Amino acid sequence: MKRIKLIQVKGFFRIMALLAPLLLNAYLPVQASEEHGAPVSTVAAVNAEVAVDPALEPVHAEATGHEEEKAGDVIMHHILNSHSFSFEPFGTVHLPALPPFFGIDISITKHVVMLWIVSAILLVLFSFVGAAYRKITPRTAPSGVANTMEALVEFIRLDVAKSNIGHGYEKHLPYLLTVFMFILLCNLLGLVPYGATATGNINVTLTLAVFTFFITQAASLKAHGLKGYLVHLTAGTHWALWIIMIPIEVIGLFTKPFALTVRLFANMTAGHIVILSLIFISFILKSYVVAAAVSVPFSIFIYLLEIFVAFLQAFIFTMLSALFIGLATVHEGGEAEAAHH
Amino acid sequence: MLTSGNILLAGSLLSPEPGLIFWTTITFVLVLIILKKIAWGPIISALEEREKGIQSSIDRAHGAKEESEAILRQNRELLAKADAEADRVIREGREYAEKIRAEITEKAHQESQKMIEAAKNEIEQEKRRALAELRNEVADLAVRGAEKIIRGALDADVQKKVVDSMIQDLSTNRN
Structure with a gap:
């Protein structure tokens, strides 16, 4: 109190x-x-x-x-996860702490709440859109929200999934669409006042990247079989080189989700740190001239850039997930076949 | 003031939070399952249906276009054929007319020739007959004249001989 x-x-x-x-x-x-x-x-x-x-x-x-x-503390407080939601200057909402679950502290934190808000928005929005599409026939045009969402869905479907995965892309489409919408909304909600960027937390991006990793491996196993999967780890080289190739290929498997994790997390965090730093320049220098000439215009610029980055990073995460799945499922001679098309 | 140590080294940005991973997993999987059921299924099937509809419309349009082109081609061929037919008919008609005209002219010519021939023959005959008649008449006249002369003065027989020979001379001279 x-x-x-x-x-x-x-x-x-x-x-x-x-x-x-x-x-x-x-x-x-x-x-x-x-x-x-x-x-x-x-x-x-x-x-x-x-x-x-x-x-x-x-x-x-x-x-x-x-x-x-200190300014750094304020920035870190804004970026990091916490057990409370602060609505300055109105007050702070303390989130409930839950008892440990199998030794894990599963208390509700700020980022968990953001994830739930994102989920709620997605579910409400897409239940409307889904209902609209249930009623639609091929002869009627979609309108309103359904039309807007169709542009995104069609983009992910054709330009991301179909062009990167190719044959059998329909199976992975729900994951790609969900991950795109989820990340996009997380990124955008981080730009809303009092919001927090859940995708700016490395644990969230790691989880999402691990999903992509498992889906990629499952797709690879399914496409090549266990033997093909293991052969793939040797990269088709002579057995004498296996002692080098197998560790390299195994590391290669893990660098992909690692890159996904860090890219999204770092992009989202960096933008917020830049905006807050720009604002804090004026507080540190205690100058309204700086505030008017530097902090406000530059942070508005970075903010607009962040809106773009929100879309870009969601797209890149989805795009790379689709690319990894496509690479994992490509058949022997698939490149030659793809070159024909 | 930016406390860089806090950001980079204290591990706060990169600190693992198992609880958050747990909640992210649960939330994301639930959202994935629910959205797949309520949204992606209907949206994607509607999009695919529409794609198929558009493709079939395009195919139908192409089919109709090809069909109409075929019909147009056929019509053109028919028109060309009809033109050729009409040309042929006109040409044949003209040739036929020409032939008939030539025939008629020929026939008329022959006819006229024949008629002229006939007329000539008749004229000849008439002339001959007239000449013969005239000869007889002249002979009679001469005879009668000679008779009168002879009756008047001389022996009729002698005179007649003279006259006859004279007429004979006349006629041979003439022919």
């Missing part, structure tokens, strides 16, 4: 600090900082190294409260 109150006070100060130049005038905070005896002007503050900051830090701490809060 005391903690909530503290956060509320801090949030109030933060909002007031943002509104003050609009209400009064932009040079007021500079005067204020000069009153506090900080020897930097606004222009100097723009060019100032971060090393100047410790001089200003006590002022900030004095202004906001009793406890020192």
Whole structure:
């Protein structure tokens, strides 16, 4: 209760600090900082190294409260998973802790809640779309949400699944569609205020990549049989080279999901860190000029870029999953056959 | 201030969270199963059906186009054939007319020739008859004249001989 109150006070100060130049005038905070005896002007503050900051830090701490809060901590707090959902400046919702399940702490965390929100949105949205498609006949055109979703579904179906997997792509289509929509919505919800990016957590991306890994291996086993699968591990080389080839091929199996994991996680995390860092430049330098000239325009730019990246990363994850499945299921002489087409 | 150590080394970004993995797995599998049932199935089957419908429409359109082209070709052939037929008929008609005209002209010519011939013959006959008649008449006249002369003065027989020979001379001279 005391903690909530503290956060509320801090949030109030933060909002007031943002509104003050609009209400009064932009040079007021500079005067204020000069009153506090900080020897930097606004222009100097723009060019100032971060090393100047410790001089200003006590002022900030004095202004906001009793406890020192570093920008890095705030960024990490935003990026990382936690057991609470904070709605600054309104308060914090503490998520329930569940008893361990087979020795695993399965408490509900912020990212779990985001996953559930994503799932709920997906289920509601696609139950409507699915219902629309149940009624549709080949002679009627889809409309509204169904039409919008059809563009995405058709894109995944033709440009991702069919062109990468080829024959038998229908079997893997539900997984690819689900993973695309799931990641896309996770990425986008991370850009919503108070949202969190579940795909910016390496555990989530790892799980998704492991799904792709298992599906790839299953498809490979099914396509080549156990013998073909094992032969594939030797890459068709002479038996004397097996001692080198087999470890390389086995490592190759695992690098693919590892790359998927890190790519999605790093992209999602990096964007958020960049946006928050840009915003915190103005807090660190305590300059509204910096806020207006650097932080806001650049973070808006990065934000728009993040919207693009949200789609791009969802597409890349799906695309690479389809590609790996396609590579795993390709038959002997399949390349030559593909070259004909 | 960015505390880089916190981000990179404290393991907070890369810290394993089995609980989150557990929930991600469960959530994702459930979403996958439910969406497969309620959305992907109907959407994909509808899309495939539509694709098939479009393909069959295109095929039908192609078929209709080929058919109409075939009909057009056939019509053109028929038209060309009909043209040729009409040309042939006209040509034949013209030839026939020509032939008939030639025949008629020929016939008329022959006819006229024949008629001229006949007329000539008749004229000849008539002339002969007229000449013979004239001869007789002249002979009679001469005889009668001679008779009168002879009756008047001379012996009629002598005179007649003279006249006869004279007429004979006349006629042989003339022919």
